[in-house]
Amino acid sequence: MKKCKRSWMRFEDSKRTKRVALNLHLLLIAGVFISGSSFSEEFVNLHGAAVISSPDSTGPETKAVNVLVEEVERRVGERWRVVGDWPDETTPVIVVGNIQSIARIVGPFADRLESPPSVLEPEGYRIFVFNEGRQAPTAFVIGNDARGVLFGCGRLLLEMRMKPGKAQLKDGLRIDSAPAYPLRGHQLGYRPKTNSYDAWTAEMWDQYIRELAIFGTNAIELIPPRSDDDDLSPHFPLPKIDMMARMSQISDDYGLDLWIWFPAMDRDYSDPKTVEFALKEWEEVYAALPRIDCLFVPGGDPGHTQPIHLMNLLEKQTEVMHRHHPEAEMWVSPQSFTQDWMDEFIGILKDESPDWLSGIVFGPQNRISLPELRELVPDKYPIRRYPDITHSVRNQYVVQEWDVAYAITENREVINPRPVDQKKFFHIWEDQAIGFLTYSEGCNDDVNKFIWSALGWYPNLEVDEILRLYSRFFIGVEYEDSFAQGLLALERNWRGPLLTNESVYTTLQQFQAMETKASPQDLLNWRFQQALFRAYYDAFERRRLIYETELEEKAMEVLEKSPELGSLFAIDKAEETLNRAVTDRVGPEWRARIFELAEALYQSIRMQLSVERYKAIRVERGAHLDLVDRSLNNREWLFKRFEEIRSLDSESDRLGGIAEILDWTDPGPGGFYDDLGNVTRQSHLVRGLGPETDPEYRESSRVGFRERPGYRLSWMRFGETRYDQPLRMYYDHLDPAANYRLKVVYAGDTGGNTHTKIRLDADEGIEIHPYSEKEFPPMPAEFEIPHKATQDGELTLIWTPEPGRGGSGRGCQVAEVWLIRDDDKKKE
Numbered sequence: 057m058k059k060c061k062r063s064w065m066r067f068e069d070s071k072r073t074k075r076v077a078l079n080l081h082l083l084l085i086a087g088v089f090i091s092g093s094s095f096s097e098e099f100v101n102l103h104g105a106a107v108i109s110s111p112d113s114t115g116p117e118t119k120a121v122n123v124l125v126e127e128v129e130r131r132v133g134e135r136w137r138v139v140g141d142w143p144d145e146t147t148p149v150i151v152v153g154n155i156q157s158i159a160r161i162v163g164p165f166a167d168r169l170e171s172p173p174s175v176l177e178p179e180g181y182r183i184f185v186f187n188e189g190r191q192a193p194t195a196f197v198i199g200n201d202a203r204g205v206l207f208g209c210g211r212l213l214l215e216m217r218m219k220p221g222k223a224q225l226k227d228g229l230r231i232d233s234a235p236a237y238p239l240r241g242h243q244l245g246y247r248p249k250t251n252s253y254d255a256w257t258a259e260m261w262d263q264y265i266r267e268l269a270i271f272g273t274n275a276i277e278l279i280p281p282r283s284d285d286d287d288l289s290p291h292f293p294l295p296k297i298d299m300m301a302r303m304s305q306i307s308d309d310y311g312l313d314l315w316i317w318f319p320a321m322d323r324d325y326s327d328p329k330t331v332e333f334a335l336k337e338w339e340e341v342y343a344a345l346p347r348i349d350c351l352f353v354p355g356g357d358p359g360h361t362q363p364i365h366l367m368n369l370l371e372k373q374t375e376v377m378h379r380h381h382p383e384a385e386m387w388v389s390p391q392s393f394t395q396d397w398m399d400e401f402i403g404i405l406k407d408e409s410p411d412w413l414s415g416i417v418f419g420p421q422n423r424i425s426l427p428e429l430r431e432l433v434p435d436k437y438p439i440r441r442y443p444d445i446t447h448s449v450r451n452q453y454v455v456q457e458w459d460v461a462y463a464i465t466e467n468r469e470v471i472n473p474r475p476v477d478q479k480k481f482f483h484i485w486e487d488q489a490i491g492f493l494t495y496s497e498g499c500n501d502d503v504n505k506f507i508w509s510a511l512g513w514y515p516n517l518e519v520d521e522i523l524r525l526y527s528r529f530f531i532g533v534e535y536e537d538s539f540a541q542g543l544l545a546l547e548r549n550w551r552g553p554l555l556t557n558e559s560v561y562t563t564l565q566q567f568q569a570m571e572t573k574a575s576p577q578d579l580l581n582w583r584f585q586q587a588l589f590r591a592y593y594d595a596f597e598r599r600r601l602i603y604e605t606e607l608e609e610k611a612m613e614v615l616e617k618s619p620e621l622g623s624l625f626a627i628d629k630a631e632e633t634l635n636r637a638v639t640d641r642v643g644p645e646w647r648a649r650i651f652e653l654a655e656a657l658y659q660s661i662r663m664q665l666s667v668e669r670y671k672a673i674r675v676e677r678g679a680h681l682d683l684v685d686r687s688l689n690n691r692e693w694l695f696k697r698f699e700e701i702r703s704l705d706s707e708s709d710r711l712g713g714i715a716e717i718l719d720w721t722d723p724g725p726g727g728f729y730d731d732l733g734n735v736t737r738q739s740h741l742v743r744g745l746g747p748e749t750d751p752e753y754r755e756s757s758r759v760g761f762r763e764r765p766g767y768r769l770s771w772m773r774f775g776e777t778r779y780d781q782p783l784r785m786y787y788d789h790l791d792p793a794a795n796y797r798l799k800v801v802y803a804g805d806t807g808g809n810t811h812t813k814i815r816l817d818a819d820e821g822i823e824i825h826p827y828s829e830k831e832f833p834p835m836p837a838e839f840e841i842p843h844k845a846t847q848d849g850e851l852t853l854i855w856t857p858e859p860g861r862g863g864s865g866r867g868c869q870v871a872e873v874w875l876i877r878d879d880d881k882k883k884e
Contacts, residue, residue, distance in 0.1 A: 099217060099224035100185065100193035105148035106137045110157035116311030117199070120206040121152055123266055124213065131218040131532075145191040150212070152197045154205050162196075164189060169196065173232070176200040179274060180234030181208030183215075187227045195225060200234070202311050203274060207235075207513075210270035214525050217533050233513070239440055239491025240512030241275030242268060242505050243317055246299045248289035251469050251498035251678025255291030255662035258302040264499075265306055270529070271506050272513040275313035277352065277493045278303055280341050283319055284358035290671045291662065297344050304345040313349040315493060316341070319358045325365040334369060335376050342380040350385040350414070351377060352442075352493075355401070356392020356862065357421045363393070363401040367410065374412040385414035389442065390429075391421045395860035398423055402432045409434060418488075419495065420444045420452040421864050423779055425754055426485040441492040443481060445504040448472055449761045450864070452495075453481050456747050457735050459554040460773045461601045461688045462594075463761040469678035471590045473503035473543045474550075475519040482511045484751050499661055500678055502583065503543055520544065530583050535570065542566055542587055549594045553736060555605060560598045567591040582661035589653040593684070596646040601688045603642045607634055608689040615714050623710035627698045634691045647684065654681045693768045726794065726877035728787065732870050733759050733773025740873075741775055742784040757783055760869055762804050764833075771803045771834045771871050778865035780857065787851040787875060795878045796841045796851070802830035804869025812867030817854045818845035827858060834871065841875075851875070 109121045121138060129135045142149065142163040153161055155172055162169060169184065181204040184196040197212055199205030211231065217224045244261070248254050256264070265276060281296040294302070307314040318338065322330050342348065353370055355363070366388070374386045390401050404410070416433050418426045419442030430439055444452035449468050455477075462470075494501075494508055503526065510522040523540035531539045545563040554560065567588055571579070578584055611630040618626035641647070654670075657663040664672035665681040672679035694717070701713035723729040731737040744756030760776040777783045790796070805812055806829075816824040816839070824839050831837065845851055857868040 098227055100148075100187045100227045102148045102150070102193065102195075102216070102223040102225060103221070104134070104136075105150055105223070106139050106143045108139055108142065108149060108151045108161050108163075110153045110161055111140055112157065113153070113205075114202050114311075115309065116202040117152075117154060117205045119309055119311070120199075120202075120209040123206070123270070124150070124152065124209040127213050127266075127270070128216070128218065128223055131220075132223045133220045134223075148192040148194070149190075150195045150197065152205060152209060154199045154201060158196070158198050165194065165196070169198075172198075172200075177234030178238070179203045179207055180232075181205065181211065182233075183208060183212060183229060183231040185225050185227060185229040193225070193227070195229075204234075206269060206311060207272055207274075210272070213270055214529055217528070219533050235272060235274075235513045236515050237491035237512045239275060239313075239493070240273055240509055241277060241313065241315065241491075241493035242273060242508075243277040243279070243442075243493055243496050244303070245277075245279035245283075245317070245497065246296060246303065247279050247283060248286040248291075248673045249284075249497060249677060251500055251665075251672065252661060252663045253498055254289040255293070255664070257293045258299065258306070260662075261299075261303055262306050265303075265310060265312070267530075268505065268509060269310050269312060271509040271525075273312070273505075273509045275315055275349075275493055276303070276307055277315035277317050280316060280318050280338075282321055282337070284321070286673065289673070291664070297341065300341065301344050301346065304347045308347040314345070314347045315350045315352055316345075316348060317352050317354065319354055320361050320366060320369060321359060325361050325369045331369055331372065335372055338373055339376050339380075342377050345381075348377070348381040348384045350387055352387045352389070352417050354392075354417070354419065355388060355390045355397075357419075357864075360392065363390075363397055363404060367401075367404055367413075371410065371412050386412060387415045387417050387440070388413065389417035389419050389422070391417075391419050392862045392864075393423060394862035395423060397862065405434055405437065409436065413437065415440060415490075417442050421862075423862065423865065425752065426488045430488045439489045441489045442495055443492060443508075444495045445474075445478060445481075445508065446472070446495060446497045446501040449763075450866070453477065453751055454747075454753065454758055454760075455550050457552050458550055458759070458761075459552070459557075460733065460761065460769055461554050461597055462550060464686050464688065464763050464772065465597050465680060465683045466593065467680050467683060467763065468676045469497060469500050470593075470680055471500045471586045473546050473587075473590075475503060475507050475523055475543060476547055478504050478507040479511060479519050480748075481751055482508060483515070486515065498678055499582075499586075499663065502586070531581060532578065535578075538566070538570055539584075539587070542570065542591070546587065546590050546594070549590075554598050554601055557598065560594050564591045564595040580656075580660060582657060582663075585653055585656050585660060586663075589650065589657060592646050592650050592653065593680075596643045596650060596684070597688070599643040599646070600637070600685075604637045604687065604689040604691070607637055608691070608694075611694070612718060615718055618711060618714045623707055623714060624702065626714065627701060627710075631695065631698055634689070634694060637687065637689070637691060638685075641685075650684060651681070690768050692766045696766055723874045723876050726791065727796075728875045730785065730873045731770045731773075732757075732775030732873065733761070733770065735759065738775060740785045740787055740875075742786050744781075753778060755781055760804055760866065762869075767803075767834070771801060774803045774869045774871040776804060776866060776869040777855075777857070778868075779861060780859050781868070782857075783855040783868050783870060785853040785873060787846075787853075788849065790846050790849045790851060791877070792847050792849045794846070795843055796846055797876050797878045798824065798839045798841055798853070799836050799872075799874040799876060800839070800870060801834050801836050801872040802869065803834045803871035804830070805864075805866050806830045806834070807832035810867075812861075813858050814868050815856045817856065818842065819852050820854075824853075830869075836872070836874075840878075 125136050180200040182198045187193045197208040199208050246253055278300050304314050324330050370386055377384050415438045417440050418429055447468050448455055448470055449463050506526050523543050524536050527539035528536040549560045549563055611633040614630045615626055654665040658670050664670040667679045675682050701710050704710045721729045730740050732741055750756045757775050757777050761773055763772050813827040813829050815827045818824055822845050855868050
């Protein structure tokens with residue numbers, strides 16, 4: 057088959073640029089993707105239409121006709137007839153076929169259809185709408201191949217304005233289209249770690265895969281029975297291998313490519329016995345699935361195998377796979393490789409040039425950028441992207457300036473429409489790869505999938521137009537603009553400090569207006585429920601943040617009076633004030649609605665938003681209903697400190713402990729304090745290139761999060777860099793005659809099996825401390841700054857991670873920094 061390599065051969069810059077320009081030109085002259093949703097005279101009515109298809113249609117073409125008929129029935133309430141002969145002139149007709157079969161069923165329009173282009177782009181299609189020549193309108197969907205028929209029918213559905221009793225198309229519509237990228241897909245993993253997929257039935261999978269195909273998706277990626285996951289889920293409707301087989305068949309029914317993300321999980325593939333076991337285990341999957349087009353084995357995350365042994369395994373696996381799927385391809389990624397392993401991997405590609413290997417995958421946890429990888433990998437190997445569209449923290453593409461309140465409560469796999477960001481990520485390095493299959497762990501990233509699928513076909517589409525298509529098709533024609541704008545507003549909710557983002561309440565008001573006028577069917581729509589859930593959740597957390605911030609300020613005011621009130625009494629009163637966040641909650645009506653919508657989402661789409669209620673596998677796997685009441689101030693840390701202070705014997709020691717709390721961020725006269733995880737208090741942080749040109753933050757600092765109970769907020773957020781990139785701070789206008797000392801808190805990836813080390817230097821070559829492991833739990837550490845580092849009135853601090861690391865590249869993470877003027881030392 058070697059489909060992917062053939063696709064790569066046609067994916068030359070000149071051809072891609074020409075196709076993108078042609079698609080955009082046709083969009084403009086045909087007036088497609090227009091705004092608005094009214095039923096007016098410029099639309100033709102398709103009520104009672106008949107569908108004519110070729111009697112010798114292939115399986116996918118027959119499926120395309122079924123998709124058209126069934127999706128119209130779902131929205132309009134009438135089932136169009138599928139016929140072989142032309143009906144009377146008063147019946148609207150949709151003619152569906154491929155370029156070879158269409159001539160046999162064109163009826164009275166044989167002389168009116170435009171001639172096909174001399175070169176037929178794979179998966180392309182043409183659509184024509186006529187309101188003359190017959191009394192009723194006629195539409196043609198002509199695919200360049202079987203997939204073109206499917207995608208053409210999908211496009212017709214997206215162009216239609218449908219509601220109960222009405223189906224209309226733009227009069228005179230003309231579309232000639234083919235995708236800009238040959239690979240446009242998404243990972244759909246039936247496994248416990250996901251936040252919904254493990255509870256989906258085969259029928260639910262069929263519907264979702266169909267919907268992705270309507271927007272131009274041509275590939276899906278499955279996950280095998282054994283991965284970095286639990287073996288069983290209480291939600292499984294079928295055993296894993298049985299559902300894999302069903303999903304493989306569904307993919308084949310629609311004519312879509314079937315990929316498998318297949319991690320090499322065993323410890324030692326240098327051992328022949330381990331290899332023999334893996335060959336037998338993986339063959340069980342090959343034999344069980346009716347269709348496999350490509351196998352993708354990640355080099356890590358999970359798996360951790362030296363390239364020489366990994367490539368030996370994959371060569372043997374390719375041979376075994378070909379016994380069952382002779383044309384299937386083998387792909388591999390260098391994810392999580394150390395620099396030494398990356399060098400070894402590239403050496404194998406260049407020196408051995410294995411023919412059994414079909415391509416390379418670029419995904420998260422890659423030491424080098426996609427352009428660097430493309431430059432190193434021989435041209436014979438195409439590269440596909442594996443972008444993380446599902447996570448909000450500890451991810452490939454971070455949410456810029458995300459508030460720690462969101463990180464604490466909404467966490468890693470929240471419902472996360474990020475349309476503007478996704479378009480930016482799509483276009484970064486878009487010319488370096490043949491396309492993508494995204495990394496997804498549930499339906500929380502639903503909007504993002506459809507953004508990528510649409511851009512994979514039309515890279516120049518604006519996100520608001522994609523969202524109008526999405527809203528019109530999935531929510532309803534009357535919500536075309538309002539729901540689209542609501543999704544954009546949800547993304548804006550995440551921009552900058554939540555405390556000052558008043559638009560969060562406006563977003564909720566907009567969704568409440570839609571909710572008020574929604575029909576019972578609208579309210580049962582899981583995509584409608586998802587947006588409502590996020591709008592209520594965001595607003596509730598902002599209300600709590602304002603309230604709890606005020607409570608902490610009041611508690612600090614009480615502690616300031618501790619010399620007069622007495623330490624123990626002051627602590628009791630401060631604790632009582634902070635506890636009002638629990639005893640006198642705010643926003644109970646919004647909180648109640650959040651829980652109602654969580655239940656609705658479990659019933660409608662099996663979203664597991666709670667471990668206790670819905671048996672989610674873990675809180676960080678989308679179960680953020682369990683985090684809805686998480687403290688948004690320093691209450692938990694303060695309670696720990698209060699307990700420690702109460703245990704002190706003397707009043708003076710207790711007052712000293714209270715003073716330490718009150719003066720925590722005070723660097724003293726002539727000093728400086730930075731909270732590197734707070735974008736409003738990191739004035740000395742050197743940020744680097746920034747996300748516009750460095751979206752993966754390879755040469756820039758970024759804000760990271762690690763949410764742990766009992767931490768200060770300033771320890772749950774921090775500045776960080778990745779891989780070998782140093783983290784820098786720069787000070788100027790220092791007193792050249794003064795001495796300074798440094799106090800610093802290291803946070804982030806610490807504890808357990810994490811043993812990352814960092815080194816601190818001042819300027820270039822003045823070591824402050826050697827490579828050292830970070831303290832766990834975090835605590836301030838102090839260091840002297842040699843006077844020669846500040847005698848010119850400037851200071852650069854440089855934190856350097858251990859070079860050559862693999863994995864996520866995280867570890868150089870700094871939470872708080874005090875530069876303190878040390879006048880006592882000066883006097884010495």
